[in-house]
Amino acid sequence: MSDVPCAGWRAGLYVGVMTLIAMRTSQPEHPLYVGGTGLTWGVGIVLGPALEKDSVSLSWAGAGPSTSTCLLAPSVLRSISFCCRARILDPGVALKERSREVDVVGAAQAAAACASKTSEGSSGIRRSKKEKTSSCKKPMDSSSSPDYKALFLREVALRRRVEEQRELERRRREQAEDRQRQAEEGQRQERERNQQTTFEEFIQSCHRLLSRPLRVEAPSRSTTGTIPSPTGKYCPTRLRFWGDCSVRQQEIYNSVLRYLQSDVVAPRLFxxxxxxxGLGRRFARRPISSEQDLESYERFAVEDHVHDIIAELCKLPEARKEFQLGNGIRFDNHANALDDVEGGSANGQPSTSRPSRPDQFCIHRTDGNTTTLLTTVEYKPPHKLSVENLRAGLRPMNFWEEVVKPETIPTEEKEKLTYNAERLAGSVLVQEYHVMIQEGLEYSYVTNGLALVLLRVPYDDPSTLDFYLCEPNMDVCADDDSTFRQPKTAIGRVLCICLMSFSSTPRSQEWRNAAQAKLHVWKTNFEYTRSQIPEEELKRTPPRSEYTSSEYTGSEYLPSSSPVRTAPGRGRRVPTRSQVNCAPPDTAPRSESMDSSDSDSQAAWGRKRGFSEVASSPPTQRLTRENHTRNSQDYRSRQHANMFCTQRCLLGLQQGGLLDDRCPNLRFHQQGGQGNRHLINTERLVQLIKQQLDTNIDYKCTPMGRCGAYGAPFKVTCAAYGYTVVGKGTTSRLWKEVSREAEVYHILQRAQGSAVPVFIGAIDLAKIYFLHGAGEIRHMLLLGWGGEITTALENGSALRHEISKSVKEIRSLGVLHQDLRPDNVLWNAELQRALIIDFHRSMLVRRPTAKRARSLKRPAYGADMCEAKRLRVR
Structure with missing residues (x-):
């Protein structure tokens, strides 16, 4: 056989075998690959010496003695690899990998063959063609045979290094991919952390980051403040579980979700x-140890977020209309400006004791520049009012008979701890209930940061206080996303009670006075009650204070025909809490109305209704019915659109003169006639207004404007004759100073209607008008409307001239004002004069002799004072 055909045949055989192995295998450890490689080397070892060739796997394949022939196999395999990359031939990944292996092995063997041939010397090169041909058939001499074992081991080591290199590269690729995925995940998380959240994301994040980590300082390290003396507070007769609270809040929360958490694409608004x-880290650094800490936490962790949610609802016309939101909500804290010291006790009689009531924490509805009280909040830090005391102390009961009235204290330890819990929980509820009655509120709540007690005073039974205890960190199942579609978080509870308050109508002053006349009065305050309990008892946990649920499964519902159950005694614990942790929200309690005459009846406590029953009454219909009922009794619904009488009209009334044709109430003054004179005088007008307010203090008596330091302005209309004037209302505490103005106005008789408003008289109210931000209004000065405050006008030379003119006029009559602030100077467009008001700080000065002589024609000062006393109707 010639060299070329022999070499081609052998190279082709080698390429074919190795290609076949590569195509059939994909892993070096595959049996076919291992077997094929072993067969190749075995044949080479056997045939190599016989054929007298130096190479192993290439020898039997017949690469030939020439260098070009030895390199033929690697070149062919490189061509195959090139075809695979060019997709001319695509046998798969296995062939590509194996072709590279064969290429490397073949190249190494080709180099070894070339080195072996070079060592033969020049004699081998000059062999004849015949010897070369026959050499293919002669066996190799044993003395010139290569070390096949060494070659084999070298080949194995080479392959191992190749595999190790490949494995190293694979690991590096995987690590790079992992780093890339981690970087991308980090970027995604960072984007999510910095982007605005949806409503549900916002609620979940606030609960996870702000509510769950909340910590309480140990009592030994907590602050203690002063203990004020107890004062009389309106006290409920009964405590009743608020059965339908959960259902009503769920209805409202569903509406919020409908507006802010769309099923398609929820807007990112929060x-x-x-x-x-960042906010959570700040709270984590400082546990709650004082009322100030609790107030800060509630403000930044709860109230600000409720404000943001309602602000977004206000941007949606339908939501704004449904919830009656106005321009939104505002959280404030303040004390009543005129009641720094309480002017009277709860029974309506003046009191000289200092008050125990702290600053109020109020939630207002805003409408432009005006605000309306929605509800109030009572904060008590958890180291003073523990969750355990709330659990053990709150239950349906005749509170007055079972807690307040008894004078004996139990001696048995467990009963004593239960007694303490009921007194502590009851004291804080009474403190807030007192405010609710005074302010005419339907809803309110008490919180210690870890728990909330939602409160409601029924319109038709003000002696009953409904309560509902919530514990957000226990009620919420953090692993269940569906829990956050229920109002169980702290923000959800406060949001719903605020939205419920938007739809509630404040109770009238008549309702408040009627309720106060029938309610018990408990002389107490929380700090005083707590100070009466020994320290070692405060540290103990009362019995039956474990977390329990107030919501039951359907099998526990009582049938409608079930007999009435009496209120549970102190020895039996009745669940009074919101739904148990992670329990399915398929049911909710519902209480029925209780006859006010049956103080012990608690049949509604055990009777429950499911969500399906409540759902049969759509929330919009229920709200409509409730609003209709309330609006029919709403004292604010009575329109008080009367315009103020003119100064000339009231001056004519005071002096028995003519009617003013420009007075907007002229036809009411004339009583259908055509006369041009007043039908009554100022004394009769004061009597009529007093009788009217003593009969119904809400009728034609409306607060207006801002409360001052000593009084609050009202618009007051005499229903019989249409005279409409300003009533400056004040408290019993300030009346001694404010009543001095009546004396001053009589001294300024000649300046009335020119430099000061016309003074009508003074009245003492038989009923209390409790004005939010002012206090208990019990007295009034009646004057003509002075005009607009000058702060809203341009302070030009003409205005300054008129102010100076009025000041000189009252100074000429012997009065020095001493408090000429802008709020005490009004501009009267009718008179085109500046009128001076608020003379409670004024001084009487000696007038010049000439002016005093001219005033002798008018009633003397003593006569003025007699007239002032005569006009002050009591």
């Missing part, structure tokens, strides 16, 4: 997670 994380 604070990003990174902002909430």
């Amino acid at each position: 604070s990003p997670i990174v902002e909430l994380e």
Whole structure:
């Protein structure tokens, strides 16, 4: 056989075998690959010496003695690899990998063959063609045979290094991919943390980052303040579980979800997670140890977020209309300006004791520049009012008979701890109930940061206080996302009670006075009650204070025909809490109305209704019915659109003169006639207004404007004759100073209607008008409307001239004002004069002799004072 055909045949055989192995295998450890490689080397070892060739796997394949022939196999395999990359031939990944292996092995063997041939010397090169041909058939001499074992081991080592290199590269690729995925995940999380959140994301994040980590300082390290003396407070006769609270809040929360958490694409409207994380870190550094800490936590962790949610609802016309939101909500804290010291006790009689009531924490509805009280909040830090005491102390009961009235204290330890819990929980509820009665509120709540007690005073039974205890960190199942579609978080509870308050109508002053006349009065305050309990008892946990649920499964419902159950005794614990942790929200309690005459009846306590029953009454219909009922009794619904009488009209009334044709109430003054004179005088007008307010203090008596330091302005209309004037209302505490104005106005008789408003008289109210931000209004000065405050006008030379003119006029009559602030100077467009008001700080000065002589024609000062006393109707 010639060299070329022999070499081609052998190279082709080698390429074919190795290609076949590569195509059939994909892993070096595959049996076919291992077997094929072993067969190749075995044949080479056997045939190599016989054929007298130096190479192993290439020898039997017949690469030939020439260098070009030895390199033929690697070149062919490289061509195959090139075809695979060019997709001319695509046998798969296995062939590509194996072709590279064969290429490397073949190249190494080709180099070894070339080195072996070079060592033969020049004699081998000059062999004849015949010897070369026959050499293919002669066996190799044993003395010139290569070390096949060494070659084999070298080949194995080479392959191992190749595999190790490939494995190293694979691991590096995987690590790079992992780093890339981690970087991308980090970027995604960072984007999510910095982007605005949806409503559900916002609620979940606030609960996870702000509510769950909340910590309480140990009592030994907590602050203690002063203990004020107890004062009389309106006290409920009964405590009753608020059965339908959960259902009503769920209805409202569903409406909020419908507006803010769309099933398609929920809008991102609220604070990003990174902002909430920063807030959570600040709270984590400082556990709650004082009322100030609790107030700060509630403000930044709850109230500000409720404000943001309602602000977004206000941007939606339908939501704004449904919830009656106005321009939104505002959280404030303040004390009543005129009641720094309480002017009277709860029974309506003046009191000289200092008050125990702290600053109020109020929630207002805003409408432009005006605000309306929605509800109030009572904060008590958890180291003073523990969750355990709330659990053990709150239950349906005749509170007055079972807690307040008994004078004996139990001696048995467990009963004593239960007694303490009921007194502590009851005291804080009474403190807030007192405010609810005074302010005419339907809803309110008490919180210690870890728990909330939602409160409601029924319109038709003000002696009953409904309560509902919530514990957000226990009620919420953090692993169940569906829990956050229920109002169980702290923000959800406060949001719903605020939205419920938007739809509630404040109770009238008549309702308040009627309720106060029938309610018990408990002389107490929380700090005083707590100070009466020994320290070692405060540290103990009362019995039956474990977390329990107030919501039951359907099998526990009582049938409608079930007999009435009496209120549970102190020895039996009745669940009074919101739904148990992670329990399915398929049911909710519902209480029925209780006859006010049956103080012990608690049949409604055990009777429950499911969500399906409540759902049969759509929330919009229920709200409509409730609003219709309330609006029919709403004292604010009575329109008080009367315009103020003119100064000339009231001056004519005071002096028995003519009617003013420009007075907007002229036809009411004339009583259908055509006369041009007043039909009554100022004394009769004061009597009529007093009788009217003593009969119904809400009728034609409306607060207006801002409360001053000593009084609050009202619009007051005499229903019989249409005279409409300003009533400056004040408290019993301030009346001694404010009543001095009546004396001053009589001294300024000649300046009335020119430099000061016309003074009508003074009245003492038989009923209390409790004005939010002012206190209990019990007295009034009646004057003509002075005009607009000058702060809203341009302070030009003409205005300054008129002010100076009025000041000189009252100074000429012997009065020095001493408090000429802008709020005490009014501009009267009718008179085109500046009128001076608020003379409670004024002084009487000696007038010049000439002016005093001219005033002798008018009633003397003593006569003025007699007239003042005569006009002050009591």
